[in-house]
Amino acid sequence: MSGTHSLDVLIQELRRLPGVGVRSAQRMAFHLLQHDRAGAVSLAQALQDAVAGMHHCALCHTFTEQDLCAICSDPLRDASRLAVVETPADQAALERTGAFKGRYFVLMGRLSPLDGVGPQDIGADELLQRASDGVVKEVILATNFTAEGEATAHFIGQMLEGRGLTVTRLARGVPAGSELEYVDLSTIAHALVDRR
Amino acid sequence: MSGTHSLDVLIQELRRLPGVGVRSAQRMAFHLLQHDRAGAVSLAQALQDAVAGMHHCALCHTFTEQDLCAICSDPLRDASRLAVVETPADQAALERTGAFKGRYFVLMGRLSPLDGVGPQDIGADELLQRASDGVVKEVILATNFTAEGEATAHFIGQMLEGRGLTVTRLARGVPAGSELEYVDLSTIAHALVDRR
Numbered sequence: 199m200s201g202t203h204s205l206d207v208l209i210q211e212l213r214r215l216p217g218v219g220v221r222s223a224q225r226m227a228f229h230l231l232q233h234d235r236a237g238a239v240s241l242a243q244a245l246q247d248a249v250a251g252m253h254h255c256a257l258c259h260t261f262t263e264q265d266l267c268a269i270c271s272d273p274l275r276d277a278s279r280l281a282v283v284e285t286p287a288d289q290a291a292l293e294r295t296g297a298f299k300g301r302y303f304v305l306m307g308r309l310s311p312l313d314g315v316g317p318q319d320i321g322a323d324e325l326l327q328r329a330s331d332g333v334v335k336e337v338i339l340a341t342n343f344t345a346e347g348e349a350t351a352h353f354i355g356q357m358l359e360g361r362g363l364t365v366t367r368l369a370r371g372v373p374a375g376s377e378l379e380y381v382d383l384s385t386i387a388h389a390l391v392d393r394r
Numbered sequence: 395m396s397g398t399h400s401l402d403v404l405i406q407e408l409r410r411l412p413g414v415g416v417r418s419a420q421r422m423a424f425h426l427l428q429h430d431r432a433g434a435v436s437l438a439q440a441l442q443d444a445v446a447g448m449h450h451c452a453l454c455h456t457f458t459e460q461d462l463c464a465i466c467s468d469p470l471r472d473a474s475r476l477a478v479v480e481t482p483a484d485q486a487a488l489e490r491t492g493a494f495k496g497r498y499f500v501l502m503g504r505l506s507p508l509d510g511v512g513p514q515d516i517g518a519d520e521l522l523q524r525a526s527d528g529v530v531k532e533v534i535l536a537t538n539f540t541a542e543g544e545a546t547a548h549f550i551g552q553m554l555e556g557r558g559l560t561v562t563r564l565a566r567g568v569p570a571g572s573e574l575e576y577v578d579l580s581t582i583a584h585a586l587v588d589r590r
Contacts, residue, residue: 203447203459204440204443204444204446204447204448204459205444205448205457205482207440207443207444208440208441208443208444210440211433211436211437211440211441212411212437212440214426214430214433214437215408215422215425215426215437216421216422216425217418217421217422221483222413224482224483225412225413225483226411226412226413227444228481228482228483229411229412230410230411230441230444230445231444231445231448231457232502232503234410235445237407237410238441238442238444238445239441239442239445240407241407241408241410241411241438241441242437242438242439242441242442242445243438244400244403244404244406244407244408245404245407245426245434245435245437245438245441246434246435246438247400247403247404248400248401248403248404248423248426248427248434249426249427249431249434249435249438250400251399251400252400252401252427261401261427263399263400285424286401286424287417287420287421287424306428307428
């Protein structure tokens with residue numbers, strides 16, 4: 199593909215997408231140019247529109263096109279419960295359950311000292327301020343059950359200690375519909391400890 | 395992620411990339427908006443530039459920004475040998491070997507009746523015309539060794555029969571540097587048949 203400057207640039211640019219190496223980028227560029235040029239143009243437009251239109255909700259930090267996101271501006275949501283999640287995708291997963299009627303704080307990441315992600319990058323100060331507004335009674339730590347998610351939950355739990363708030367964590371346990379035989383030992387051990 | 399129209403559009407648009415499902419698309423959109431907004435803008439620009447600037451080489455059908463690609467316009471390449479490959483990426487792989495000094499015809503695909511890809515979609519008529527120009531003496535079928543690539547090579551071989559051309563196929567055999575113990579049976583069987 200020598201002498202094809204704008205194709206090389208496109209392949210390089212596609213590699214900035216997470217999980218896309220040089221071969222995937224080549225395949226993507228080839229597919230778009232050979233089979234879906236209209237799609238390439240509309241993808242370009244969608245990228246520009248999202249960058250121009252999307253910013254962070256002033257209250258919960260998730261992506262929104264308004265000042266406040268749909269959940270933060272919904273007066274029917276229970277403002278006394280605040281779920282802390284890592285990403286909008288995690289928030290969407292909680293929303294799909296329909297089991298949570300409170301509000302959210304979206305960290306837009308997780309603590310990761312090795313990657314240089316510290317408390318200021320996950321909006322720790324804003325979360326502290328939000329949780330101390332006098333309306334929030336319970337903070338539900340719904341970060342992921344990964345090492346970094348657990349560390350983030352631990353950090354936030356410590357930060358909120360002694361402020362008269364109930365701080366809870368999503369229960370660990372055996373996933374619904376699963377057979378014990380196929381569940382990993384650590385999960386079973388946690389489910390035993392947290393039995394009710 | 396409700397109420398975030400341009401984000402939903404972006405996720406949908408990213409799914410048109412080959413190999414990208416809804417979760418990958420969400421991760422890509424989140425990464426770009428949260429960590430790489432300048433990158434999203436330059437990716438959009440690269441998409442538009444490539445669509446506007448890239449078209450097919452008049453002779454070999456690969457992508458180029460000029461009328462003729464760099465290889466077709468290089469007078470030092472041996473015009474009597476024509477390698478037929480499926481994609482620009484395959485052509486690039488052959489070029490990296492440095493072992494081929496002839497010219498190319500890039501099918502920009504492979505015969506795939508189930509996907510509605512017929513001879514006209516791989517430029518069969520143009521290939522026939524090119525191979526019959528009186529200069530080409532040997533056509534090297536360098537399509538992939540997949541079912542569709544083999545069928546495409548077979549079809550082109552038949553098409554070029556009886557025209558005074560030498561039609562060859564890349565040798566099948568044991569990959570360089572590999573141990574027989576770990577090579578699949580079909581490859582070893584072909585290597586035995588094609589022994590020299």
